[in-house]
Amino acid sequence: MTDKDYQDQIRISDDRIDQLTKPIPSRDFRRAAEAIRSATPVTNEDQELVATYDEEDYVNLLLGFRYISEFMPRVLLEIRAxxxxxxSGWRVENVTNGNGDHGLCAICEEPFEHHGMTFKVHHLDMHPGSFEGVCRECVKTYGPExxxxxxxxxxxxxxNPGVCETKEPDSKREGQRRELVDTIRRxxxxxHYPRTIAELSPKWAEDAVGEWR
Known part of the structure; x- marks a missing residue:
């Protein structure tokens, strides 16, 4: 190989590293997402796939979906925060109603409920003048100095009481229980019916074990 060949190989390697390590420009990301959404599978009368993505694309699409599902929520959280x-984007308010301030955190979108006092924020997703509650963890992580x-x-x-009071002596079981409680709350x-769903969830969960579909 000549010196030029070596330089060409280095350039190709550098370009590939950039492709794998640098963030995709958000506009390109959106164009790709719009293209995927418009690529509706087309079948013939025998229900055979004849256009757009097929079996050969499955692994690529599946891995892409998993990677996006893993990193995109964190990226959006950081941008919101x-x-x-x-x-002017943070408020401390007294809570006077019986249910307190509750819902999904405006930053991390995890469930929270506050009584007595609560924090509310305004970020770029919100309408002008609107403020929504945030959890203690986000106040601690992103709040003003x-x-x-x-x-x-x-x-x-x-x-911060966390998800709920500890009930299981085994830490793994307790962690799983708290994840279930958070899933129900989320x-x-x-x-529009958080209180109703939370109250009915124990009854609805009675058929969770057994044959399913």
Whole structure:
């Protein structure tokens, strides 16, 4: 190989490394997503796939879906959190209603419920003037620096009860139980009837074990 051949190989390797390690420009990402959405499978009268993606594409599409599902929520979370104005984008409010401030956190989208006092934020996804509640973990992670000098707020963050009180002596079982509780809360708070769903979930879960479909 000549020196030029070596330089060409280095350039090709560098380009490939850039492709694998640098973020895809968001506009290109959106174009790719729109192309995937428009690529509706077409079948003939025998229900055989005759257009767009087929069996040979399955592994590529499956891995792409898994990678996106893994990293995209975290990327969006960070963008939402960093878009909050540290001076005007955060509010501390007293909670007076019986159910407290509850729902899915405006930053991490995990379920939360606060009584007495709550934090609310405005980020780039929201309409002008609208504020939504955030969980203690996000207040601790993304809140303005001056919050760290307020004794009342420090105590409020430390008060975080987590998902719920510990009920299982085995840590693994307790972790699984808390994940189940959070899943129920997450689903309940994604609808307009969180309290009703949360109250009915033990009854609905009675048929969870056994043959299914």
């Amino acid at each position: 960093r878009s909050i104005d540290p001076h 001056e919050f760290g000098f307020n004794d009342e707020l420090i105590e409020w963050v430390k008060k 689903h309940a708070n994604s609808t």
